[in-house]
Structures are given as C-alpha cells and as structure tokens.
Amino acid sequence: MSKTPFIARTLFVALSALAAGQTQAAVTSINLASYTVTGNYALDSLNDMGLEASAVTYARDRFDSDNNKGTLFFVGDEGMGVVEVSRTGITQGSMAFSAWPAATSHNDAEGLTYLGNGVLVVSEERLQDAIRFSYVKGGSVNLATAPWSSVANYAYNNTGLEGISYDASNGTFVAVKQDSPQVLLTGTLSFESDVDGGVSTMTETFNAASLFGLNSLSDIQTLSSVDHLAGQAAAENLLILSLDSKKLVEINRIGTVLSQFDLSGVTSQAIEGVTVDEKGTIYLVAEDSGTPNSRLFVLSAPVPEPETYALMLAGLGLVGFMARRHKA
Numbered sequence: 001m002s003k004t005p006f007i008a009r010t011l012f013v014a015l016s017a018l019a020a021g022q023t024q025a026a027v028t029s030i031n032l033a034s035y036t037v038t039g040n041y042a043l044d045s046l047n048d049m050g051l052e053a054s055a056v057t058y059a060r061d062r063f064d065s066d067n068n069k070g071t072l073f074f075v076g077d078e079g080m081g082v083v084e085v086s087r088t089g090i091t092q093g094s095m096a097f098s099a100w101p102a103a104t105s106h107n108d109a110e111g112l113t114y115l116g117n118g119v120l121v122v123s124e125e126r127l128q129d130a131i132r133f134s135y136v137k138g139g140s141v142n143l144a145t146a147p148w149s150s151v152a153n154y155a156y157n158n159t160g161l162e163g164i165s166y167d168a169s170n171g172t173f174v175a176v177k178q179d180s181p182q183v184l185l186t187g188t189l190s191f192e193s194d195v196d197g198g199v200s201t202m203t204e205t206f207n208a209a210s211l212f213g214l215n216s217l218s219d220i221q222t223l224s225s226v227d228h229l230a231g232q233a234a235a236e237n238l239l240i241l242s243l244d245s246k247k248l249v250e251i252n253r254i255g256t257v258l259s260q261f262d263l264s265g266v267t268s269q270a271i272e273g274v275t276v277d278e279k280g281t282i283y284l285v286a287e288d289s290g291t292p293n294s295r296l297f298v299l300s301a302p303v304p305e306p307e308t309y310a311l312m313l314a315g316l317g318l319v320g321f322m323a324r325r326h327k328a
Helices: 003-024 306-327
Strands: 036-042 053-063 069-076 081-085 091-099 109-116 119-124 129-134 140-142 148-150 161-167 172-177 183-187 203-207 219-222 238-242 247-251 257-262 271-276 282-286 295-300
Touching: 053 282, 053 295, 069 109, 119 161, 161 271, 172 219, 238 271
Parallel strands: 053 109, 053 271, 091 140, 109 161, 161 219, 219 271
Antiparallel strands: 036 295, 053 069, 069 081, 081 091, 109 119, 119 129, 129 148, 161 172, 172 183, 183 203, 219 238, 238 247, 247 257, 271 282, 282 295
16 A cells, blocks of 8 residues: 555545644743843934824834835824835835814823724823824824823823724724733724714723732733734733833733743833734834934834744654554
C-alpha cells in the first residue's frame, strides 16, 4: 500500500487535533506582559497642531502614502486640529478645528475615536461632550456647529472626560473620566447639531478607583477590533491607560485587571493616548513635555504566541508517532 494516503490522513488528523486544541484554548486576555516596545517615532509639530498629543485612534480602512493599510489620527490637548499619520508616525495630512462650542474656553481635546469611512469623534474634557465630524485633508471643521452628544455631566474642570472609544461590534461607546471620581461609562451616542445635541444612553458602569488601583484614568480602548480575538472572551476586554500610574492595564467588563504593562521605562514624556489595530499592535501617544516633539510608541506581542508553538509541536509529534506505529 502506498504511504502517501496514510501520511495525508495522518497529517489531516494531526492538524484537526491542533485546530481542536486551539478552539478549546479560550482566549481570555491579550497578556500585556508579553508585549515589548517595537517603535518610537517623533510626531511633527505642524505649527503647534502636533504638540501635546493627548489622544490617538486607528483607522483600519485608510491607506498611507505608501499604500500601507491602516493609519492613525491624533489630537493635541490644545484643540487646534486633528493629524493623520502612518503607523510609523509619518504625517499624512491634517484638518484644523476652526471653532469649539462657546461653552468651553479651553478647547480641551482629550479623547478621539474612529467610526469608519473618515468619520471621527473628538471629546472635550471639561464639557464631557463628544463631537462628530468627517475628516477632510487640508480642510477645517467648526466644532461649534457639528453634530454632538453629551457623554456625562460632571462639574466643569480638568479632571473630566479623558478618553473615548467606539466598539464597532455593537455600536456602543466606552469612555473614562480622569478623577474625582474615576469612572468608566458605557452606552450609545447619537449626534445632532441642535442645541440639545443627540440622544445619549451613556451611564456610569462602575467607579474605578477601588478596582484598578490606578492614580488616574487617561484613555480607554476596546479590543473588539482585534481579528484573532473574534468569538473569544478577550474581545470584550478594554485597555485602560493611566498617566499618573504609568501603566497600561487590560480589564474585563466587570473591572477585573487581567494583565498590565509598566510604562515607567518607556519615556519621561506624558503618555496620554492609546489605540490598537486589527493585529493587536498597540499605539501610544505622548505629549512633548518640554521636548521638541510629541511621540508615537508602538507595543507589539510575539506572533505566534507560545501556546500556538506548543500546539504545533504536539501536532507534529502526533504525526511522527502515528508514522512510526504504521511502519511497525
């Protein structure tokens, strides 16, 4: 009898066992401890628009000037405009904010998230409002007349809304308030240009101070957009950034800390924004903090992960065992 059919059948059985093992190994965390810093890039100042980078978001459906899929948008906390860069920090274009709502005298852009098709939402820290607009390279947008919605109504001060993230899997938003109190909010937002804004269902999910052990909350990012987490529990998890604690933590939806990354050795600059791409690569932005430029930092995890290597070796071992058994 030819060995070829036997080897093919054996390989099929081994690969099936490998696939079954991968299915059974439910992914409950991205394990931030496995990440390392793989990129550190200066961001252009752009006549001060690119300074004090305070929030960043990933745009999967856009292409950079070298036709690489996926770009980043960031804002500075002086609220001058939004800048689009490649995943290595190369400026692709920018759009100015020509005005902010009259209710704020600070124009404090601290949160940014991407809805797709060039549509962004920026949040103002002290008003705790979210404002939607469409990006036009080289253009400008009047945020005072753009569609908006109220995320929260805490007192007007600089411990307000620090981050916002959109979950495309279910159309909801998550947001964090910096301090006094530290709060995570979840719900939906619609956007209207009238005086009352759109309808919001954003509510306080929990007070975070006693759960996370962080000194402040600086940004938030959903993980539902990471492709290899689809159908896994980890897709529901959130990344929480803390500037004052110099930590990035991964939590589940009841506030349990699952993994964390110590940022204290990354930079002396103030890291204020976080986002993630479809591969699970993490991007952080830091203010210039007395240095010439804001910076983009990239955190990557090893691929494939150790569990995958173990399953592959187990599968190959099974092939060898069955081949030896057949020969005997």
